[in-house]
Amino acid sequence: MPLTAESAAQQIQDRLKALQSLIHDIEDERRRNEANINSILRAQEKLNYDDRTTSKVMKNLLKTGLQDAAEEEALIREALLKIQDIRNIRHERRIQARNAGNKETIRRGALMKMLQISAQTLPLFVSKPSEKVPPLCGAVPAESNYIAKPGDMVAALVKGVEDEENWILAEVVQFMSGQNKYEVDDIDEEQKDRHILSKRKIIPLPLMRANPTTDGHALFSKGTMVMALYPQTTCFYKAIVNKLPASATEEYEVLFEDASYADGYSPPLSVAQRYVITYKSTKKVSGGLSGT
Structure with a gap:
């Protein structure tokens, strides 16, 4: 009811x-x-x-x-x-x-603040002795049969201009089991786009943070290739983990793949656990910040 x-x-x-x-x-x-x-x-x-x-x-x-x-x-x-x-x-x-x-309708600045607070207040999983870290905690992915619920945050692979594909931050509207597809909304209010996407083009975001003190194994290791939400944007880009969170309140430090820098990577940037996920390649990449 x-x-x-x-x-x-x-x-x-x-x-x-x-x-x-x-x-x-x-x-x-x-x-x-x-x-x-x-x-x-x-x-x-x-x-x-x-x-x-x-x-x-x-x-x-x-x-x-x-x-x-x-x-x-x-x-x-x-x-x-x-x-x-x-x-x-x-x-x-x-x-x-x-x-x-x-x-x-949420203004851009308010949206960025909301996403930051959402990541900071994501429930922290603190395991008991011998307790296994559950799926969607830290770097632990969802099980293959997992279905994200309406309102859940996901990374969604959508087509942009010239058919390039980009991973965007989106919110689940519904899962259409008969078609094995998701209906999702672009989280960016300026876009106001709704997409119908196959399940394989959706990556559920973590529902809990992993505690580095008790469950460090549930974090991505240094040097791992990941997708991370670029600060002040709603898009995920290819990155390499440079430093792990040392405490429950700290974020990852990542190096984004970026051809505009001489060594091919951006300076170290901080990204919350909620917005660092397993890397998946796409068919085509756009210019500028690469890896989408």
């Missing part, structure tokens, strides 16, 4: 209240954990003087510390789920508005 504006607002309000409560719980848990950590540090200093007694105390403190950390982690993960719920509700309302013909 479609969400009304009133029901969506109420659901968001309920989740915001729950999130506020969780934030207080997390802070309380953090303070308890901090006190226990200080006790562990003090016990560690005493190990040199009374190993037997202090060792037993240390084991108990460490056991308690692990339990406390697990409880804090559970609270943080629950809070993140509430945030994602809010995002999903807002996303559903936006899709409903678009389907009703109420698509808003």
Whole structure:
């Protein structure tokens, strides 16, 4: 059943209240954990003087510390789920508005800012011990039978002038299963183009960021050829990974293939995880920045 504006607002309000409560719980848990950590540090200093007694105390403190950390982690993960719920509700309302013909016009500068924020706030996947990184997290591609949902962001291979093909940033309108094709909108409001494309001309963008600290293997390695969204544009171009994100908030540093530079590559530029995807060649490339 479609969400009304009133029901969506109420659901968001309920989740915001729950999130506020969780934030207080997390802070309380953090303070308890901090006190226990200080006790562990003090016990560690005493190990040199009374190993037997202090060792037993240390084991108990460490056991308690692990339990406390697990409880804090559970609270943080629950809070993140509430945030994602809010995002999903807002996303559903936006899709409903678009389907009703109420698509808003976004100025170029605002669009670039929106894309940046969207990448920065993309959910961060932090794996548990031995947990496998899921598809569409970081550099992990979608499974072959995956179907992107309406409103999802994708890279779409479209024809431009003189039949050259370009990978553009687009939003899924629908998947037509009978034809095995997608209907997508060019994200660039100035173009206002809608395309019908075969599934092989669509690459779903990551739905989660990979955490370099816990899941560095889910990132593209240095020297990998990729496609990346050129800063302040809505087009993907061929690039080489020059530097990986070192933290969850950092971006890739990439070198775009560009014939206008003597060595054939642009200076290092930063691109968010969400907009760095597996490289796919095209039939024809245009002049200037190459690799589309």
